[in-house]
Amino acid sequence: MAGEYVEIGYVVEGVDLEDQRSPDPVEPVREFGRSWGLVLFLGIVTLAVGVVITFRPSNSVHVMAVIFGIWLLVLGVIRIIMAIAEGTEGGGTRLGMAFGGLLAVLVGLLVLHHSFETVAVLGFIIGIFWVVGGLSELFAGCSREAEGRRAGLIILGLIGTVVGILCLIYPGLSLSILAVILGLGLVAYGIAEILLAFQIRRLTKV
Numbered sequence: 001m002a003g004e005y006v007e008i009g010y011v012v013e014g015v016d017l018e019d020q021r022s023p024d025p026v027e028p029v030r031e032f033g034r035s036w037g038l039v040l041f042l043g044i045v046t047l048a049v050g051v052v053i054t055f056r057p058s059n060s061v062h063v064m065a066v067i068f069g070i071w072l073l074v075l076g077v078i079r080i081i082m083a084i085a086e087g088t089e090g091g092g093t094r095l096g097m098a099f100g101g102l103l104a105v106l107v108g109l110l111v112l113h114h115s116f117e118t119v120a121v122l123g124f125i126i127g128i129f130w131v132v133g134g135l136s137e138l139f140a141g142c143s144r145e146a147e148g149r150r151a152g153l154i155i156l157g158l159i160g161t162v163v164g165i166l167c168l169i170y171p172g173l174s175l176s177i178l179a180v181i182l183g184l185g186l187v188a189y190g191i192a193e194i195l196l197a198f199q200i201r202r203l204t205k206v
Contacts, residue, residue: 066111072105076105080101080102096153128168134162138158140157141154
C-alpha cells in the first residue's frame with residue numbers, strides 16, 4: 001500500500017531465518033577429512049606387515065594365513081568406519097569403502113577360521129580378495145564424490161587388482177614366491193595409503 005513501509009528482517013512470524021540457512025555444503029568434506037588419521041594408521045600397519053612378510057617369510061601356510069587374516073580384519077573395520085564417516089549419502093566413494101570393508105572382514109574371518117594346507121588355496125583366496133577389493137577401490141576413486149583423494153584411491157585399486165591377478169594366474173606358486181608377491185603388494189599398498197591419508201588431511205582445509 002502507498003505510504004506504508006514494510007521491513008523484511010531476519011525474524012518472520014517468530015521464526016529466525018538465520019537458523020533456517022542451508023548447511024555448509026563443504027562441511028561433510030571437512031568431517032571426512034578429519035578421519036585421515038585412521039587411513040594413516042592403516043597405511044603404517046600395512047607397510048609393516050608387508051615388510052615382515054617380504055623379508056622374514058614364514059615356512060608355514062598357517063602362519064601366513066593368520067598374519068593376512070588379522071590384517072584383513074583391521075583393514076575391514078577401518079574401511080567400514082571410513083564409509084560411515086563419508087558424508088555423501090549413497091555416494092560412490094561410500095559404497096566402495098563399505099563393500100571393500102565388509103569383504104575384508106568376511107575374507108579375514110574365513111582365513112582365520114580355516115587352516116589352509118596348500119599354498120594354492122591360500123593364493124586363490126588372496127587373489128580373489130585383491131581383485132574384488134581392487135576393483136571396488138577403483139570404483140570409489142572414479143566416483144564423483146572422490147574429489148581431493150581420487151589419485152590415492154585409484155592407485156590403491158590398481159595395486160590390489162594387479163596383485164590379485166598375479167596370485168590367480170599362477171596357482172602353483174611356492175610359499176616363498178607367494179610371500180614375496182603378497183609382501184611387496186602390501187608394502188606398495190601401505191605407501192599408497194599413507195599418501196592417501198595426507199590427501200584426505202587436506203580436505204579439512206577446504
